[in-house]
Amino acid sequence: SSDVCSSDLKLAARAKAASLHPVLVAADTFRAAAIDQLRLLATRTETALVAGRPAGDPSAAIHDALTQANARGLSPVIIDTAGRMQTKSGLMDELTKMRRVIQKLAPDADVEVLLVIDATAGQNGLAQASGFNRAAGVDGVILTKLDAGARGGVALAVRRELGLPVRWVGVGEGGSDLLPFDAEAFADGLLGDAV
Numbered sequence: 001s002s003d004v005c006s007s008d009l010k011l012a013a014r015a016k017a018a019s020l021h022p023v024l025v026a027a028d029t030f031r032a033a034a035i036d037q038l039r040l041l042a043t044r045t046e047t048a049l050v051a052g053r054p055a056g057d058p059s060a061a062i063h064d065a066l067t068q069a070n071a072r073g074l075s076p077v078i079i080d081t082a083g084r085m086q087t088k089s090g091l092m093d094e095l096t097k098m099r100r101v102i103q104k105l106a107p108d109a110d111v112e113v114l115l116v117i118d119a120t121a122g123q124n125g126l127a128q129a130s131g132f133n134r135a136a137g138v139d140g141v142i143l144t145k146l147d148a149g150a151r152g153g154v155a156l157a158v159r160r161e162l163g164l165p166v167r168w169v170g171v172g173e174g175g176s177d178l179l180p181f182d183a184e185a186f187a188d189g190l191l192g193d194a195v
Contacts, residue, residue, distance in 0.1 A: 005034065007116045007142050007170060008080045009041045010178035015076055016047070023074040025065040026051040027058040027081050027098065030091070038080055045175070048074055058094055059101045066105045081136075092135035099136055112139045114167060117154060119145045125154035129162055138162075142178070144170035151190045 008024055015022040024042050028034035032054035042049035050068055052061030062079055069077045081095060102111055115138045117125045132138055143152050146169050155166045166181040 005037050005041060005080060006173070007114075007144060007168070007178065008038065008078050009045060009047070010170070010175055011076075011078050011168075012042075012047045013045065013175035014178065015078075016045075020076060021048070021072075021074045022076050022078055023048040023050060023065055023069050023072075025049075025061055025077060025079040027061045027079050028052075029054060029056045029058045029061065034080065048072075059097050062098055062101050063105060066102070070106075092131065095132070095135040112167075113137055114140050114142050115164070116142045116144060117158070119143050119152035119154065121154050123154075123157070126157045126161060129158045129164060133162055133164065138164055140165050140167035142166075142168045142170065143181070146171050146189070152186070153190060155186070156190075 012022040012024055024038055024047055026035040026038040026049060028038075029052040035051050035054060039049055039051055041047075048068075050061055050065035052058055058081060065077055065079070069075060079098070081098065099113075102109065113136050115129055115132050117128060121128070129138065129141065141155065141158055141164055143155050143166050146152055152169075158164050159166070166186070168178050169181055169186070171177050171179060
């Protein structure tokens, strides 16, 4: 989805600001539009990209990206996978396979699996987090659209039910609009004038 592509790009922008050399991996091969969108964003921001083939094997794109990253000294490797369909067993199997490929090719890599959840998602966000956590071992959440009037209460359910922390929040469309999660500011925004 555009939220995921945007979040990937913002993570890459943060890496570049820290003098790193990120590479984006377009591994959402189920949707050709997702590959095209990430390719366009990568070109605009002059970020390296490895793109899978439409309807191709997402794990092959990850394999190629990890091989290129190692050869060219690129880091971090930011992988965009298919999402929002936690009920699709084929997708969940593919995520599990991707995790195995990463473990095989980069066994010593510091891997962090981040799930992008729309702040307006409600209970569906919890269902997504649960499904993706089972398949991919989610480490944390990026909560997007906090600038759209949503309060992001889904983050509380995800934390309470699954123990997953919110790592980042999206508060706008710009490259610098991905901020580290601030629990105090989040609570103030969630509760508003109630405190």
